[in-house]
Amino acid sequence: MTEKIVIALDAMGGDAAPDMVVGGAALARRKLSHVHFLLFGDSARLKALLAKHPVLADCVEIRHTDQVVKGDDKPSTALRGARESSMRKAIDAVKEGDAAAAVSAGNTGALMAMSKFVLKTIKGIDRPAIITAVPTATGSCCILDLGANVQCSAENLVQFAVMGEVFARTVLSVEKPTIGLINIGIEEIKGNEAVKEAAGILRETTLPIEFAGFIEGNDISAGTVDVAVTDGFTGNVALKVAEGTAKLISGFLRESFRSSWRARMGYLLARPALALMRTRVDPRSYNGAIMCGLNGIVVKSHGNTDAFGFSNAIAVAVDMATHGFIEKMREDFERLRADYPANDPEPVS
Amino acid sequence: MTEKIVIALDAMGGDAAPDMVVGGAALARRKLSHVHFLLFGDSARLKALLAKHPVLADCVEIRHTDQVVKGDDKPSTALRGARESSMRKAIDAVKEGDAAAAVSAGNTGALMAMSKFVLKTIKGIDRPAIITAVPTATGSCCILDLGANVQCSAENLVQFAVMGEVFARTVLSVEKPTIGLINIGIEEIKGNEAVKEAAGILRETTLPIEFAGFIEGNDISAGTVDVAVTDGFTGNVALKVAEGTAKLISGFLRESFRSSWRARMGYLLARPALALMRTRVDPRSYNGAIMCGLNGIVVKSHGNTDAFGFSNAIAVAVDMATHGFIEKMREDFERLRADYPANDPEPVS
Numbered sequence: 001m002t003e004k005i006v007i008a009l010d011a012m013g014g015d016a017a018p019d020m021v022v023g024g025a026a027l028a029r030r031k032l033s034h035v036h037f038l039l040f041g042d043s044a045r046l047k048a049l050l051a052k053h054p055v056l057a058d059c060v061e062i063r064h065t066d067q068v069v070k071g072d073d074k075p076s077t078a079l080r081g082a083r084e085s086s087m088r089k090a091i092d093a094v095k096e097g098d099a100a101a102a103v104s105a106g107n108t109g110a111l112m113a114m115s116k117f118v119l120k121t122i123k124g125i126d127r128p129a130i131i132t133a134v135p136t137a138t139g140s141c142c143i144l145d146l147g148a149n150v151q152c153s154a155e156n157l158v159q160f161a162v163m164g165e166v167f168a169r170t171v172l173s174v175e176k177p178t179i180g181l182i183n184i185g186i187e188e189i190k191g192n193e194a195v196k197e198a199a200g201i202l203r204e205t206t207l208p209i210e211f212a213g214f215i216e217g218n219d220i221s222a223g224t225v226d227v228a229v230t231d232g233f234t235g236n237v238a239l240k241v242a243e244g245t246a247k248l249i250s251g252f253l254r255e256s257f258r259s260s261w262r263a264r265m266g267y268l269l270a271r272p273a274l275a276l277m278r279t280r281v282d283p284r285s286y287n288g289a290i291m292c293g294l295n296g297i298v299v300k301s302h303g304n305t306d307a308f309g310f311s312n313a314i315a316v317a318v319d320m321a322t323h324g325f326i327e328k329m330r331e332d333f334e335r336l337r338a339d340y341p342a343n344d345p346e347p348v349s
Numbered sequence: 350m351t352e353k354i355v356i357a358l359d360a361m362g363g364d365a366a367p368d369m370v371v372g373g374a375a376l377a378r379r380k381l382s383h384v385h386f387l388l389f390g391d392s393a394r395l396k397a398l399l400a401k402h403p404v405l406a407d408c409v410e411i412r413h414t415d416q417v418v419k420g421d422d423k424p425s426t427a428l429r430g431a432r433e434s435s436m437r438k439a440i441d442a443v444k445e446g447d448a449a450a451a452v453s454a455g456n457t458g459a460l461m462a463m464s465k466f467v468l469k470t471i472k473g474i475d476r477p478a479i480i481t482a483v484p485t486a487t488g489s490c491c492i493l494d495l496g497a498n499v500q501c502s503a504e505n506l507v508q509f510a511v512m513g514e515v516f517a518r519t520v521l522s523v524e525k526p527t528i529g530l531i532n533i534g535i536e537e538i539k540g541n542e543a544v545k546e547a548a549g550i551l552r553e554t555t556l557p558i559e560f561a562g563f564i565e566g567n568d569i570s571a572g573t574v575d576v577a578v579t580d581g582f583t584g585n586v587a588l589k590v591a592e593g594t595a596k597l598i599s600g601f602l603r604e605s606f607r608s609s610w611r612a613r614m615g616y617l618l619a620r621p622a623l624a625l626m627r628t629r630v631d632p633r634s635y636n637g638a639i640m641c642g643l644n645g646i647v648v649k650s651h652g653n654t655d656a657f658g659f660s661n662a663i664a665v666a667v668d669m670a671t672h673g674f675i676e677k678m679r680e681d682f683e684r685l686r687a688d689y690p691a692n693d694p695e696p697v698s
Binding site for chain 1: 458484485486496499500531533534539540541565566567568569570571579581582583585586587588589590591592593594595596597598600601602604605606608609611612614615616617618619620621622623625626629630
């Protein structure tokens with residue numbers, strides 16, 4: 001029997017919370033029978049919702065909270081003023097060892113600020129980053145940072161590369177993940193100072209990292225590398241452009257299939273095959289970005305997801321806890337610090 | 350009768366040059382009977398190619414050049430060392446008034462460096478930018494900068510906004526184009542210093558610009574605004590991510606239609622409707638990025654395009670020349686300078 005695992009849920013975060021959160025927990029529990037939940041939020045509403053999901057009867061503990069972090073709260077305001085919120089309490093539960101991971105669909109900036117404050121970064125990591133996996137022609141690619149750091153130094157990017165490597169290896173089970181640094185050309189002379197310097201460090205490193213050099217925006221979906229590293233501004237825009245483009249093409253496709261009787265008939269015949277494709281690019285299937293680099297697992301779900309999407313974010317949290325992600329990350333950064341005492345970019349042989 | 354218009358072509362630039370360039374000229378000429386060409390490149394090869402395209406017999410003048418700018422030449426090397434190249438000579442022809450515009454599918458960095466050196470920026474514009482239009486749910490959106498400037502100040506971004514506005518108004522015939530500034534969230538507190546400061550200037554400006562505030566990556570394809578402004582690093586990555594995502598989904602779609610006999614049959618029925626969609630997202634249909642902000646029109650074609658794609662880049666050049674793009678740009682920056690004497694970000698009332 002698999003050992004019981006407890007996940008803390010911010011039941012009040014997200015556009016369709018708390019219904020979507022409880023629904024997501026129920027879906028996740030059906031697939032993962034060893035998962036238990038700590039549900040932080042309005043206990044009266046949560047009790048009413050739980051009554052609709054008998055599958056959750058024996059695996060949920062409600063912990064009442066009154067305070068809610070709003071979508072437009074500033075991170076600093078949330079950090080100071082929302083210490084009794086469902087979001088903060090879910091993170092506290094990870095810190096206190098009550099839960100193996102926390103999942104929230106709430107305000108990203110607030111979640112990052114609180115997670116960083118409560119859990120602290122792993123020794124050797126200056127700044128945490130947000131990471132997720134996206135579909136590619138050959139499988140999936142992890143991208144980081146997705147918005148935690150609008151400006152990044154070469155050192156930050158190098159640390160992101162190591163974090164991404166551990167993520168791809170432990171969570172996605174890629175044996176020797178390849179790492180690419182996003183740039184506006186693959187030539188060494190291209191790009192800003194931070195990416196050029198980071199590439200220099202990664203090329204010289206004695207760490208067992210498969211650095212593939214610079215990649216361009218289209219390399220992400222082509223599956224050129226397992227991990228794509230960039231600053232939080234570029235990464236955030238890139239992810240949203242990809243989502244927007246996928247949505248645009250789906251819309252064009254729908255219009256095409258409706259444009260004539262012949263096309264409608266064609267759609268009916270191809271429907272089962274197309275359903276498969278839809279699953280492959282469904283953003284809900286890739287829901288769950290990780291606040292990476294902290295002493296604890298915090299997963300951010302898309303704010304406007306539904307129960308199915310939220311259940312996938314829970315699955316990501318369970319996966320990370322099961323695979324000992326934090327421990328492996330600590331080991332790798334221990335080694336990185338041994339290789340680079342005093343943050344020296346020159347390798348010590 | 351429409352007045353004759355002369356376009357200078359760098360016949361040696363691009364993966365499939367010079368065949369693709371001559372083929373593109375022939376396709377363009379079939380649609381635009383008033384277009385004439387100055388063809389810069391290897392005259393022996395060009396003469397042989399022209400023999401295959403009788404439509405070009407009376408509208409092409411070959412100007413022989415020996416030198417070719419290579420794809421991996423550094424911009425500075427090309428600028429100093431390739432003064433007799435087909436690329437440089439095509440730009441020189443615009444400067445000297447022999448051609449209304451130049452089109453090249455060669456090395457982007459070299460093309461920008463040479464164009465800037467030869468044509469100089471319009472008074473009031475510190476740095477030129479690369480701009481193009483991409484398909485959206487409601488029509489098209491212009492994005493700039495696409496890679497000319499890896500780091501941008503708030504002033505640069507404000508100038509890009511004005512350049513984009515003129516482009517959308519004159520070339521895309523949008524009466525009152527709306528301008529969005531790409532950011533990682535639409536709240537005022539988000540983003541790096543340059544975008545926050547640029548947004549402040551654009552909100553206060555007395556220029557007749559419809560500033561829509563911050564937009565996110567997915568707003569581009571959603572068609573939220575007519576012009577999306579960003580730095581060259583982010584813009585380049587965003588454009589390539591969009592292209593990569595479109596390619597990925599096309600691939601998934603192709604696989605789906607091949608996955609069963611039923612799906613194949615469905616494809617055959619829907620094919621005419623799908624062909625229409627393919628045209629809407631075909632990058633060749635959107636080929637032609639403009640080196641914007643200079644005293645002359647230079648259009649960059651995708652390096653790996655074919656004759657059809659190149660003919661579209663020529664059409665963009667003709668459009669811009671016909672609509673008096675440069676003159677309108679000069680007028681707007683004249684007005685900007687009157688509004689902001691000494692580059693004062695505070696509006697003078």
